[in-house]
Amino acid sequence: MHMADKARGLWKTPAIEVLRARPGQRIAELDCGSTPGFVGGKSDGLALFEERGTVLSSLQEKLYANGRSGDSRSVLLVLQGMDTAGKGGMVRHVIGHVDPQGVDHASFGVPTPEEKGHHFLWRIDKALPRGGQLGVFDRSHYEDVLVVRVHDLVPEEIWSGRYDEINQFEKELVAGGTTLVKVAMFVSLDEQKSRLLERLERRDKYWKYNPSDVDERRLWPAYQDAYQAMLDETSTDYAPWYVVPCDRKWYSRIAVTELLIDALEKLDLDWPPAAFDIEAEKRRLAES
Amino acid sequence: MHMADKARGLWKTPAIEVLRARPGQRIAELDCGSTPGFVGGKSDGLALFEERGTVLSSLQEKLYANGRSGDSRSVLLVLQGMDTAGKGGMVRHVIGHVDPQGVDHASFGVPTPEEKGHHFLWRIDKALPRGGQLGVFDRSHYEDVLVVRVHDLVPEEIWSGRYDEINQFEKELVAGGTTLVKVAMFVSLDEQKSRLLERLERRDKYWKYNPSDVDERRLWPAYQDAYQAMLDETSTDYAPWYVVPCDRKWYSRIAVTELLIDALEKLDLDWPPAAFDIEAEKRRLAES
Numbered sequence: 001m002h003m004a005d006k007a008r009g010l011w012k013t014p015a016i017e018v019l020r021a022r023p024g025q026r027i028a029e030l031d032c033g034s035t036p037g038f039v040g041g042k043s044d045g046l047a048l049f050e051e052r053g054t055v056l057s058s059l060q061e062k063l064y065a066n067g068r069s070g071d072s073r074s075v076l077l078v079l080q081g082m083d084t085a086g087k088g089g090m091v092r093h094v095i096g097h098v099d100p101q102g103v104d105h106a107s108f109g110v111p112t113p114e115e116k117g118h119h120f121l122w123r124i125d126k127a128l129p130r131g132g133q134l135g136v137f138d139r140s141h142y143e144d145v146l147v148v149r150v151h152d153l154v155p156e157e158i159w160s161g162r163y164d165e166i167n168q169f170e171k172e173l174v175a176g177g178t179t180l181v182k183v184a185m186f187v188s189l190d191e192q193k194s195r196l197l198e199r200l201e202r203r204d205k206y207w208k209y210n211p212s213d214v215d216e217r218r219l220w221p222a223y224q225d226a227y228q229a230m231l232d233e234t235s236t237d238y239a240p241w242y243v244v245p246c247d248r249k250w251y252s253r254i255a256v257t258e259l260l261i262d263a264l265e266k267l268d269l270d271w272p273p274a275a276f277d278i279e280a281e282k283r284r285l286a287e288s
Numbered sequence: 289m290h291m292a293d294k295a296r297g298l299w300k301t302p303a304i305e306v307l308r309a310r311p312g313q314r315i316a317e318l319d320c321g322s323t324p325g326f327v328g329g330k331s332d333g334l335a336l337f338e339e340r341g342t343v344l345s346s347l348q349e350k351l352y353a354n355g356r357s358g359d360s361r362s363v364l365l366v367l368q369g370m371d372t373a374g375k376g377g378m379v380r381h382v383i384g385h386v387d388p389q390g391v392d393h394a395s396f397g398v399p400t401p402e403e404k405g406h407h408f409l410w411r412i413d414k415a416l417p418r419g420g421q422l423g424v425f426d427r428s429h430y431e432d433v434l435v436v437r438v439h440d441l442v443p444e445e446i447w448s449g450r451y452d453e454i455n456q457f458e459k460e461l462v463a464g465g466t467t468l469v470k471v472a473m474f475v476s477l478d479e480q481k482s483r484l485l486e487r488l489e490r491r492d493k494y495w496k497y498n499p500s501d502v503d504e505r506r507l508w509p510a511y512q513d514a515y516q517a518m519l520d521e522t523s524t525d526y527a528p529w530y531v532v533p534c535d536r537k538w539y540s541r542i543a544v545t546e547l548l549i550d551a552l553e554k555l556d557l558d559w560p561p562a563a564f565d566i567e568a569e570k571r572r573l574a575e576s
Contacts, residue, residue, distance in 0.1 A: 065495040092387040099380040100391050101426070107389070138389070193573060200570050206562040207353040211569060217576045274494040281499060282488050285481060288505045 008048055010040035015258035021231045021241040027224055032188035033247040038254070045250040052257045053097035059264035060134055062271065064102035067132010069272035073177040075263050076128070076135035077256070080142045081185030082223060083213045084195035085246045087138050094256050095136055104129040107138035120144040120162065121169055129178065141166055145230055150222045163233035170239040179263045180239040183256055184231060189220060191247040296336055298328035303546035309472070309519045309529040316512055320476040321535040326542070333538040340545045341385035347552035348422055350559060352390035355420010357560035361465040363551050364416065364423035365544070368430045369473030370511060371501045372483035373534045375426050382544050383424055392417040395426035408432040408450065409457055417466065429454055433518055438510045451521035458527040467551045468527040471544055472519060477508060479535040
């Protein structure tokens with residue numbers, strides 16, 4: 001048996017089931033080093049990653065083909081997580097498997113002055129994937145109930161209303177044909193420390209380090225509360241959250257690959273039919 | 289000797305030299321099946337492609353790192369070519385080597401009603417790469433002196449002025465820190481016929497076929513004139529064109545990979561220095 005085939009069988013519970021946010025689940029109790037549903041080790045995971053990356057790429061090509069043929073459906077991967085959780089690596093490695101033409105990538109940092117002058121969903125709306133595209137949000141509208149809440153950037157009566165706003169916004173997105181894959185990435189405080197230290201020890205990583213990352217670590221309990229509320233308030237039937245332990249990068253990447261594959265498979269995509277008379281075109285081409 | 293090392297030595301003249309558009313060069317005389325500068329075969333080319341893709345990826349990461357640290361420089365790959373020349377495959381395979389986060393991709397088809405209401409450079413300007421990004425244009429502002437000229441979509445006194453407008457526009461882009469890599473991709477009429485036929489014979493390729501492609505074939509002499517004028521008028525010292533024969537996809541892909549590597553190497557990028565006190569941050573981190 002090929003190693004990747006073997007590894008595939010090591011998913012004892014599909015990622016889509018085992019990682020889905022559950023009512024009553026406590027983030028504070030999550031083991032960030034665990035590998036839910038997957039009973040294999042790192043080498044199994046890495047072998048599987050390449051195999052499933054190819055599957056993801058094929059499915060994405062079909063989505064793109066349908067988009068080019070007028071299908072308005074899209075898939076949007078939303079990545080939320082503390083610094084060093086591995087959002088960037090997720091994009092580089094998981095999304096790196098698919099055709100760049102079919103990817104609409106956006107990252108959301110501190111709002112610009114222009115963005116601040118608008119409703120918090122304004123910049124999100126502008127970055128939504130077009131039909132046939134795989135959208136990727138590195139951070140998202142959820143910043144407005146996470147960092148904004150933790151740092152009191154707006155009054156509580158404002159941010160507390162945003163959960164409902166977000167749910168309504170996402171309901172409309174889904175109704176419009178966008179499948180949301182919302183991934184909450186959790187890294188342990190210890191692993192975060194070690195990843196930050198690496199950024200301080202390697203000159204090719206200094207650019208990834210920001211002194212405010214250490215300040216944010218001190219606010220971890222407040223962030224945990226904010227993430228907990230986010231999951232409790234915005235994990236809906238139409239746009240559920242997936243809770244992904246991220247201390248083992250190989251695991252988080254195979255997990256998100258599976259979530260995307262599942263989302264694409266559910267679209268039940270086929271190649272678009274010919275919108276022309278094939279035999280007539282063959283004749284025209286032969287004469288040209 | 290490793291196969292890729294051997295293959296690398298098979299570039300007898302660097303792509304950046306041998307492919308650069310030359311005054312007086314006649315497109316009508318180009319051998320689209322040739323492999324200028326490269327004396328190896330397909331297997332050499334494929335081995336080299338993987339090795340050099342990794343080099344490209346490393347250089348792009350440095351560009352991205354610098355962009356994140358405030359460097360406003362960027363690189364913009366402009367792909368122009370007739371249908372089936374392989375623009376999409378170029379993006380998928382060459383740009384597929386780099387981190388999707390660092391890519392600003394845009395494709396330019398028939399202008400939308402909104403775009404038609406603006407100057408032809410309006411939609412281009414909006415899609416320019418941000419600092420640190422590798423921009424990719426699948427078609428570009430050159431459509432406005434190619435298809436527009438061939439189909440008389442605007443009067444000659446309008447399109448004939450656009451060469452100067454484009455040169456001025458690109459001069460400003462370059463002055464602003466964007467390195468332009470303009471690639472004119474040429475496929476022979478025979479190879480185009482065979483690629484179009486494949487799209488009519490494979491149901492996973494129907495979506496790539498458009499009956500107008502055959503109509504455009506009949507206009508090939510007019511397109512050759514338009515491409516010739518484009519090269520003659522807009523291959524400048526600051527933004528030269530590269531003329532890439534594309535009947536052999538493996539060749540065109542290694543060639544464009546080399547052009548991009550050369551553009552990035554000329555930026556002489558290093559990792560951004562730490563913008564903080566490293567030892568002080570290590571202490572703060574240890575205490576956090």
